[in-house]
Amino acid sequence: MNKIQQFIVNLYPTTKFLIVLFLALSAFITPGYIWSYLVLPICMFLAYLAGCFKEFSNLAIKALLLIVLFIFLLQAFFYPGQEILWQWGIFSVKQEGIQFALSLTSKIVAVASSLLLFFRITKVKDLVSSLEKLGLSPKVTFIFLSTLQIIPEMQKSTHVIMDAQKTRGVETEGKLMTRVKAFVPILSPLVLGSIASTEERVLTLESRAFSAKGNKTSLYQVNKTKHDLKVRILLLILFILLIVWRVLS
Amino acid sequence: MKIKRGVKHDFTLIAILLIPIGVAINFVGAQIVNLLKLPVYLDTMGTALTAMIGGPWIGMATGIFSNLVKSLLNPVSLAFTPVQMAVGLTIGLLSMAGMFTKVWKVLVAAVIVSLATTIVASPIQVLMFGGATGNSSDALVATFLASGQQMWTAVFSTKIINELIDKSICLLIAYFIVIKMSPRYLSKLNYGSIFIKKKAS
Structure with a gap:
C-alpha cells in the first residue's frame, strides 16, 4: 500500500461520508449537468487512489448504465416538446426531452457514484462501529x-x-x-x-447477555487519525466557497 | 394470556434474528429464480415471510435492511426503500387481520399488496428516474407511452401488471412455507398464533 492509498483508507468512516456527501451535494448546488457528470470521473479517480478502481468501475457500470440508457430513451421519445431533432415514423427525438434526461441522469449518476465510492473505500465493519x-x-x-x-x-x-x-x-x-x-x-x-x-x-x-441492559464493550475499534480534522475543515471551506460562488454568480 | 403487540413489543430477540434471514431469503430467492431462469423477480419473498410471522414492524425492518444491503452494490435501489417498507407493513397488517389463512384470502391480499406497492413505487419511479427502472419492465412502459398514454398512467399500468403477477406468486409461496412451520416455533413469535389455529381445526 502506498501513502495516498493508506491515507484514504485509514480516514474515519464519517469523514469519508462527509467527502462523498460533499460530492453529492455539489452536484445539486452547481447549475447545469457538466459538473454533476464530472462527479463520476472524480469518484473513479478517488477509487483509483484508494486502490479499488476496477471494482468501482465494474459496479458503477452495472448499476448505472442500463438505467441511464432507459431514462434517455424514454425521455427523448416521449417528453412533450416542440423542437424535433430526429424523426422516424411516429417517433421523434425532442430537444426538451434530451435536456430533461441530461439534467435528471446527471444527478442520479452523481449521487449513485459517490455512494458507491463510499461503500468501496469503507469497510462495513468500520462504518458500523x-x-x-x-x-x-x-x-x-x-x-x-x-x-x-x-x-x-x-x-x-x-x-x-x-x-x-x-x-x-x-x-x-x-x-x-x-x-x-x-x-x-x-x-x-x-x-x-x-x-x-x-x-x-x-x-x-x-x-452472552445480548439483550441485557447496560453498556457493551466492543472488541473492534476504529480510531480517528490526525488527518481527519484537516480533511473535515478543508471540506467545510470548499463547501462554503461553493455556496458563496453560487449565491454571487 | 394476551400477547402484547406493537412497535415496543415486536422486536423480541427471536424476531430480530428473523430479519437477517428474511433479507437473505430476498437475495437467495431472487438468485434461485435466476438459476432456474424463471420469468419473475420474487425479490420480496423474505419480506413477505417475516412480515407474516413477525408482524408489520419486523416486516418493515426487513424491507429497510434488504435495500440497505442491496445498495452496497447498487445505490439506485436505495431510492426504492419506501417500496419495500410498504410491502412489509401491508403484509404484516393483512396477516394480523388473518388474510393469510386460506388460498383465496392470500390472492385477495396479493391484490391489496400490489396496489400499495404501485402507489408507493410509481411516484418514485416517475419523479426520480423519469419513469425508468433499468430493467426489462421499461420496455412495457415504452409500449404504453408509444400507444399515446401519459407517463403516470404508463408507469402505473406497468407496475400494477408486474406486481400482481409477482406478489401473488410470492405470497402464495410464503404462505405454503409458513403453514409448514412447526407450531413450537410459531408459538414463540408474537404473530405466529394466527397460523397455529388453522392447523388445529
Missing part, C-alpha cells in the same frame, strides 16, 4: 452485520440443497413448468432450515 459510537443501537448493527454473513452462507446451502434434490430426481432444467416445479422443493428446505437455526442462535446470544 463508528455508527455505534454515534449512538446507534447495537441491535441494529448486529442485524446488519449478521445479514452480510448469512447471505453467502445461505448461497452455499442453496447449492447443497439443489444437488440433494437433483439426486432425488427433481428436475432443475428443461421446460418452464419443470423449472417452476423445482422452485418450491429448493426454497422450502432452505427457508425452514435457516429459520430453525434462529432458535439455536437465540440461546447462544442470550448466554
Whole structure:
C-alpha cells in the first residue's frame, strides 16, 4: 500500500461520508449537468487512489448504465416538446426531452457514484462501529452485520440443497413448468432450515447477555487519525466557497 | 394470556434474528429464480415471510435492511426503500387481520399488496428516474407511452401488471412455507398464533 492509498483508507468512516456527501451535494448546488457528470470521473479517480478502481468501475457500470440508457430513451421519445431533432415514423427525438434526461441522469449518476465510492473505500465493519459510537443501537448493527454473513452462507446451502434434490430426481432444467416445479422443493428446505437455526442462535446470544441492559464493550475499534480534522475543515471551506460562488454568480 | 403487540413489543430477540434471514431469503430467492431462469423477480419473498410471522414492524425492518444491503452494490435501489417498507407493513397488517389463512384470502391480499406497492413505487419511479427502472419492465412502459398514454398512467399500468403477477406468486409461496412451520416455533413469535389455529381445526 502506498501513502495516498493508506491515507484514504485509514480516514474515519464519517469523514469519508462527509467527502462523498460533499460530492453529492455539489452536484445539486452547481447549475447545469457538466459538473454533476464530472462527479463520476472524480469518484473513479478517488477509487483509483484508494486502490479499488476496477471494482468501482465494474459496479458503477452495472448499476448505472442500463438505467441511464432507459431514462434517455424514454425521455427523448416521449417528453412533450416542440423542437424535433430526429424523426422516424411516429417517433421523434425532442430537444426538451434530451435536456430533461441530461439534467435528471446527471444527478442520479452523481449521487449513485459517490455512494458507491463510499461503500468501496469503507469497510462495513468500520462504518458500523463508528455508527455505534454515534449512538446507534447495537441491535441494529448486529442485524446488519449478521445479514452480510448469512447471505453467502445461505448461497452455499442453496447449492447443497439443489444437488440433494437433483439426486432425488427433481428436475432443475428443461421446460418452464419443470423449472417452476423445482422452485418450491429448493426454497422450502432452505427457508425452514435457516429459520430453525434462529432458535439455536437465540440461546447462544442470550448466554452472552445480548439483550441485557447496560453498556457493551466492543472488541473492534476504529480510531480517528490526525488527518481527519484537516480533511473535515478543508471540506467545510470548499463547501462554503461553493455556496458563496453560487449565491454571487 | 394476551400477547402484547406493537412497535415496543415486536422486536423480541427471536424476531430480530428473523430479519437477517428474511433479507437473505430476498437475495437467495431472487438468485434461485435466476438459476432456474424463471420469468419473475420474487425479490420480496423474505419480506413477505417475516412480515407474516413477525408482524408489520419486523416486516418493515426487513424491507429497510434488504435495500440497505442491496445498495452496497447498487445505490439506485436505495431510492426504492419506501417500496419495500410498504410491502412489509401491508403484509404484516393483512396477516394480523388473518388474510393469510386460506388460498383465496392470500390472492385477495396479493391484490391489496400490489396496489400499495404501485402507489408507493410509481411516484418514485416517475419523479426520480423519469419513469425508468433499468430493467426489462421499461420496455412495457415504452409500449404504453408509444400507444399515446401519459407517463403516470404508463408507469402505473406497468407496475400494477408486474406486481400482481409477482406478489401473488410470492405470497402464495410464503404462505405454503409458513403453514409448514412447526407450531413450537410459531408459538414463540408474537404473530405466529394466527397460523397455529388453522392447523388445529
